[in-house]
Every structure is written in structure tokens, then in C-alpha cells.
Amino acid sequence: MIKVKKYITLRECFLACIEKPDLTDEEAKTHYWVGHNGKRGFRVRIDKWLAEDTRVWGWAEYKIRTIHVYVAEDADIFEVIELLSHEIGHFQRPRYPFGHDEEKKAEQYRKVTTTAIEMAKTLTRQAGIQPTITRT
Numbered sequence: 001m002i003k004v005k006k007y008i009t010l011r012e013c014f015l016a017c018i019e020k021p022d023l024t025d026e027e028a029k030t031h032y033w034v035g036h037n038g039k040r041g042f043r044v045r046i047d048k049w050l051a052e053d054t055r056v057w058g059w060a061e062y063k064i065r066t067i068h069v070y071v072a073e074d075a076d077i078f079e080v081i082e083l084l085s086h087e088i089g090h091f092q093r094p095r096y097p098f099g100h101d102e103e104k105k106a107e108q109y110r111k112v113t114t115t116a117i118e119m120a121k122t123l124t125r126q127a128g129i130q131p132t133i134t135r136t
């Protein structure tokens with residue numbers, strides 16, 4: 001089973017990911033994060049990254065089989081589902097070292113979900129059905 005840990009702020013979620021939970025705003029101006037999006041690597045200044053309008057973000061922690069997530073109040077449920085698909089993808093095999101191949105694999109899972117969501121929207125629209133998401 002995969003657990004989910006939800007954070008109140010993007011900052012808190014992100015700083016836990018980079019293992020610098022006590023990074024100050026001043027330090028964030030001089031620290032960089034190297035990430036991968038499945039297509040390329042990128043390097044970004046932490047304060048600038050945190051200032052972006054990110055509604056949904058997360059990361060996977062293998063050791064404790066946990067997905068850490070930040071979800072803004074105005075997030076779309078499909079964005080959340082797509083993020084979770086990506087993160088669940090990280091738990092699938094084969095497992096690669098942190099970097100391009102691992103992100104590319106996780107992105108494949110997101111793409112499957114995105115395609116399924118788009119197809120479901122089209123099908124329900126054509127059928128005149130208002131799709132609903134039911135909580136249990």
C-alpha cells in the first residue's frame with residue numbers, strides 16, 4: 001500500500017523533498033534545485049520556483065512508500081489525479097536512479113491517465129452525461 005502525506009503549503013512539501021525543511025527565505029535566494037521533467041533536466045532558484053503558481057505538486061519517497069503532496073484549494077481534481085498517477089508510477093518497476101529515466105517512466109503513467117481522462121470527458125460529453133466524482 002502507498003501512503004499519502006498532505007502538506008498545507010507548497011513550501012513545506014518542497015523543502016521536505018530537498019531535505020532542507022529549515023531553509024530560510026534568504027537562503028532560498030541562493031539555493032538551486034536540479035529537477036527532471038521526463039524530457040530534460042532543469043536548474044531553478046528555489047525562491048523563484050516557490051513563487052510560481054503551482055496548484056498541485058508532489059514527490060515519492062520509496063523507503064516509506066509515501067507520496068508527499070501539496071494541493072491548493074483551487075486545484076482541479078484531474079490535476080490531482082494526474083499528479084498521483086505520476087507519483088504512483090515512481091513505485092513501479094523497473095526503478096532507475098534519480099534522473100531522466102525515472103521521471104520519463106513516471107510521466108508515462110501520467111500520460112496514460114491524462115489520455116483516459118480526456119477520453120472519459122469526450123465520451124460523457126457525447127452521451128450528454130455530466131460526469132461526477134463521488135467520494136466514499
Ligand SMILES: [Zn+2]
Pocket residue numbers: 086087090102103106
Ligand atoms: Zn517524478
